[in-house]
Amino acid sequence: MSALLELVDLEVRYGRTAALHGVDLTVGERELVAVAGANGAGKSTLVNAVAGWSRGRPAVSGAVRLDGADVGGLAAHRRAASGIVLVPEGKGVFETLTVEENLELVRPPRKAAGKRYSVAEVYEVFPQLAARADKRCSTLSGGERQMVAIGRALRAAPRLLILDEPSVGLAPRLVLDVLRHVRELVDAGLSVLLVEQNVRATLEVADRLYLLEQGRVVASGPAEQMRDDERIVAAYLGGLRA
Amino acid sequence: MSVSELQVTPQRAPGGGEKGGRALPTAVRVLRWPALIVLGYLVPVLLGGSDRIYAAVVLIAIFAIMSYGIDVVLSYLGEVSLGHTLFWAGGAYATAVVAVKYGWGPLTSLAAAIGVVTALAVVLGLATIRTREFVFSLVTYAAAVIGLTVVSNSDFLGGTDGLVGVPLLALPAVGGQYVARTNAEMWPIAFGLLVLVVALIARFRRSRLGVTALMAQMNPQLATTLGVDVRRTRVLVFVLSAPIAGLAGWLYAYQRSYVSPDLLSAHFLLFMLAAVILPGRRLLLGPLVGAAILTTQQELFSFGGDADKIVLGGVLAAILLLSPNGLVGIWHTITRRSG
Amino acid sequence: MRVLDQLVNGLALGAGYALLAVGWTVLLGAARLVNFAHGQLYMLGAFVTWWACTALGVPYLVAIPIALVAVGVLGAVMQLALTRLVVEQNIVSLMLVTLAFGYLLQGSAALVFGGNPQQIPSPFSSQNVAIGSARFTQQDVLIIVAALALYAVTFYVLSRTGIGRIVRGVAEDPKLAQLYGIDAARVYLGVFVFAALSAALAGAIIAPRSPILTSIGFDEVIITFLVVVLGGIGSVLGNLVTGFGLGFFVALFGAFFPPAYSMAAAFAVLLIVLVVRPEGLRIR
Numbered sequence: 001m002s003a004l005l006e007l008v009d010l011e012v013r014y015g016r017t018a019a020l021h022g023v024d025l026t027v028g029e030r031e032l033v034a035v036a037g038a039n040g041a042g043k044s045t046l047v048n049a050v051a052g053w054s055r056g057r058p059a060v061s062g063a064v065r066l067d068g069a070d071v072g073g074l075a076a077h078r079r080a081a082s083g084i085v086l087v088p089e090g091k092g093v094f095e096t097l098t099v100e101e102n103l104e105l106v107r108p109p110r111k112a113a114g115k116r117y118s119v120a121e122v123y124e125v126f127p128q129l130a131a132r133a134d135k136r137c138s139t140l141s142g143g144e145r146q147m148v149a150i151g152r153a154l155r156a157a158p159r160l161l162i163l164d165e166p167s168v169g170l171a172p173r174l175v176l177d178v179l180r181h182v183r184e185l186v187d188a189g190l191s192v193l194l195v196e197q198n199v200r201a202t203l204e205v206a207d208r209l210y211l212l213e214q215g216r217v218v219a220s221g222p223a224e225q226m227r228d229d230e231r232i233v234a235a236y237l238g239g240l241r242a
Numbered sequence: 243m244s245v246s247e248l249q250v251t252p253q254r255a256p257g258g259g260e261k262g263g264r265a266l267p268t269a270v271r272v273l274r275w276p277a278l279i280v281l282g283y284l285v286p287v288l289l290g291g292s293d294r295i296y297a298a299v300v301l302i303a304i305f306a307i308m309s310y311g312i313d314v315v316l317s318y319l320g321e322v323s324l325g326h327t328l329f330w331a332g333g334a335y336a337t338a339v340v341a342v343k344y345g346w347g348p349l350t351s352l353a354a355a356i357g358v359v360t361a362l363a364v365v366l367g368l369a370t371i372r373t374r375e376f377v378f379s380l381v382t383y384a385a386a387v388i389g390l391t392v393v394s395n396s397d398f399l400g401g402t403d404g405l406v407g408v409p410l411l412a413l414p415a416v417g418g419q420y421v422a423r424t425n426a427e428m429w430p431i432a433f434g435l436l437v438l439v440v441a442l443i444a445r446f447r448r449s450r451l452g453v454t455a456l457m458a459q460m461n462p463q464l465a466t467t468l469g470v471d472v473r474r475t476r477v478l479v480f481v482l483s484a485p486i487a488g489l490a491g492w493l494y495a496y497q498r499s500y501v502s503p504d505l506l507s508a509h510f511l512l513f514m515l516a517a518v519i520l521p522g523r524r525l526l527l528g529p530l531v532g533a534a535i536l537t538t539q540q541e542l543f544s545f546g547g548d549a550d551k552i553v554l555g556g557v558l559a560a561i562l563l564l565s566p567n568g569l570v571g572i573w574h575t576i577t578r579r580s581g
Numbered sequence: 582m583r584v585l586d587q588l589v590n591g592l593a594l595g596a597g598y599a600l601l602a603v604g605w606t607v608l609l610g611a612a613r614l615v616n617f618a619h620g621q622l623y624m625l626g627a628f629v630t631w632w633a634c635t636a637l638g639v640p641y642l643v644a645i646p647i648a649l650v651a652v653g654v655l656g657a658v659m660q661l662a663l664t665r666l667v668v669e670q671n672i673v674s675l676m677l678v679t680l681a682f683g684y685l686l687q688g689s690a691a692l693v694f695g696g697n698p699q700q701i702p703s704p705f706s707s708q709n710v711a712i713g714s715a716r717f718t719q720q721d722v723l724i725i726v727a728a729l730a731l732y733a734v735t736f737y738v739l740s741r742t743g744i745g746r747i748v749r750g751v752a753e754d755p756k757l758a759q760l761y762g763i764d765a766a767r768v769y770l771g772v773f774v775f776a777a778l779s780a781a782l783a784g785a786i787i788a789p790r791s792p793i794l795t796s797i798g799f800d801e802v803i804i805t806f807l808v809v810v811l812g813g814i815g816s817v818l819g820n821l822v823t824g825f826g827l828g829f830f831v832a833l834f835g836a837f838f839p840p841a842y843s844m845a846a847a848f849a850v851l852l853i854v855l856v857v858r859p860e861g862l863r864i865r
Binding site for chain 2 (some may be wrong): 615617662663665666672673674676677678680681682683684685686687688689691692696799800802803806807810839841842844845848851852853855856859860
């Protein structure tokens with residue numbers, strides 16, 4: 001499996017503080033790769049470095065490669081056009097617009113990088129949304145809003161979907177529901193980089209997992225293996241086996 | 243947030259004196275202000291002492307005081323009051339009504355001026371206490387425009403012609419009265435009031451209310467968690483700023499000897515905004531410098547009424563678009579380039 | 582039937598007020614831009630129409646598009662100068678710059694068009710339409726038709742078209758709009774030009790009712806802002822209803838009190854409303 005996304009020795013500094021040190025990470029075709037870490041571990045920085053949206057002016061060294069080509073110099077909207085599509089943390093949809101309007105609003109790039117999802121195809125992935133197509137997103141539940149956000153991202157023809165903490169504000173039962181939909185998308189051909197605090201749910205759907213602590217990758221490996229890693233068990237799974 | 247972070251703000255506020263925080267020698271520090279005051283008082287003499295010069299400096303003093311009124315709200319509270327012409331004109335009209343229609347003296351007219359503008363400010367301030375900031379700007383703007391219509395149509399206030407015949411300013415003094423018959427004789431009063439207002443502003447910048455206002459502007463959430471009633475601060479500062487403009491209006495009524503609806507026109511609004519914004523942010527002497535520059539252009543280098551509008555509007559727009567930190571900002575850019 | 586007369590009169594007045602407000606409220610809702618030059622754009626719409634009729638000699642209905650083009654271009658230029666501030670959402674500076682622009686435009690118009698009152702020669706202003714004993718001209722009918730048409734178009738575009746979706750998205754969250762691939766700066770330009778065009782249209786159509794001076798425009802801004810704040814910012818229907826409501830109020834007020842104070846009275850009502858409901862009366 002060739003790597004779709006490669007981060008090679010990525011370092012991101014804000015002033016004198018390094019938010020990420022020497023991070024090596026890959027996401028292959030049809031892979032769901034998760035990045036877990038506590039608050040402040042550097043997850044947002046990682047997301048921003050890959051998607052190209054940065055808060056402030058960080059100094060970035062190391063490489064971000066898509067299909068082997070360096071995309072570090074590309075601005076965010078150019079990266080989106082080449083297939084790196086972000087589903088941001090928190091508010092990812094227009095709440096005063098309906099589900100249908102949100103999905104119609106996206107302008108798919110002229111040269112589709114990944115599969116071009118039509119609005120109808122998004123409804124096939126998320127049938128719950130079809131029933132609520134003309135409802136304002138402000139009336140939707142958190143889980144449904146997250147689905148609209150992902151649906152919106154699919155409309156942008158992604159090759160690599162970055163999900164930034166999709167579980168925030170969601171009831172635990174819904175989190176798994178959303179992540180299972182994401183797994184289906186991966187099985188259908190998409191690559192996903194999932195950045196998440198809720199490690200338990202993540203381990204259910206991910207192929208591989210990286211553990212980020214204070215800006216460094218301290219552990220990585222296949223999901224089944226990571227499930228038994230003591231650090232993960234102790235920190236996230238409450239010391240008990242899932 | 244620790245208290246030491248709070249104390250950063252008042253240290254930055256008195257910008258007119260310290261250069262880079264380095265302490266000046268004590269002699270300079272103590273003598274600085276008295277020297278400036280004496281020098282300032284002698285400016286018209288040094289420039290020749292003609293009536294034209296005296297008229298110009300008196301106007302500069304009056305317009306500077308007028309501008310300090312809006313400066314308090316704009317620079318420290320961070321709100322755009324577009325209705326301070328109401329206080330400026332309100333002070334002038336109250337003075338004219340009291341002096342012309344009732345024949346009372348300047349101290350009574352001053353009391354009336356301050357009373358009227360304070361009442362107006364309380365009404366406007368309380369009405370907008372819970373609205374968003376730009377609604378506050380719109381309401382104050384509307385108040386001034388509507389004030390213009392009301393004043394132009396009111397027979398009691400002289401209609402479009404206004405009220406003429408404001409008597410000479412005669413203040414009680416040692417040995418009888420001090421009557422300001424000429425601009426030269428008005429100068430000591432105007433200058434004295436200017437010094438008073440600047441001292442007031444300097445005191446305000448260091449006062450608890452001043453610091454609170456700045457805090458409320460910069461970080462309203464933080465201010466609220468520290469127990470500051472942001473809304474009350476807004477109203478308080480707004481109400482306190484009104485008499486300053488009203489005072490300028492009081493003096494102007496005596497200087498010009500008549501009041502008319504033009505006091506409520508956009509000209510004075512643009513003038514006071516430009517006077518505050520042109521020099522730079524939150525400078526103690528900023529409005530004075532701004533008023534001096536603009537008055538000089540108006541009186542000595544005028545291009546005609548309509549063209550002057552283009553100049554005033556153009557200057558304000560240019561500063562806001564190109565150098566929001568005003569002339570000081572331009573200076574810093576130049577020195578940084580060569581340094 | 583004095584009241585009926587005044588109601589009919591109020592209809593024309595209200596249509597004019599609503600027409601004035603629509604562009605301004607869309608701009609404010611979409612870009613959070615308070616355009617204080619609105620009154621001068623209205624004035625210029627009126628004066629370019631007058632100039633086209635008298636200096637170029639074209640018919641009134643041809644002069645109107647000329648005025649729209651002129652003011653539309655001016656609006657585009659203004660917005661381009663303001664782009665950085667709009668993207669930064671520097672609301673205070675935006676207010677002050679548009680205020681300064683307005684003053685600049687006033688001075689320029691006085692230099693170009695002179696200081697004398699002028700009358701736009703519209704063929705509709707003298708044709709009377711009789712409804713009871715109310716005085717009503719074809720110009721008034723034109724104002725009502727134009728107002729209703731513009732509101733219908735604006736409402737339709739905003740709620741049912743792709744462009745309207747884009748504008749509403751940018752109005753809600755310009756940063757999120759970026760993620761959707763929308764260039765917010767271009768949207769702001771379009772909305773500003775729309776606002777300028779509608780102000781110019783209002784000037785071309787309403788101004789023939791009375792002589793115009795280059796110093797007009799300030800009352801129009803107050804009216805606009807009364808309608809918008811009371812009707813709800815960005816609420817197209819709310820502005821329509823409030824525009825007509827204000828028109829009726831002014832007409833009825835003018836029947837019993839000196840008309841010069843009708844705006845002052847309306848303003849007083851606004852102050853009372855703001856104390857009770859600081860967000861204005863939102864009509865959904």
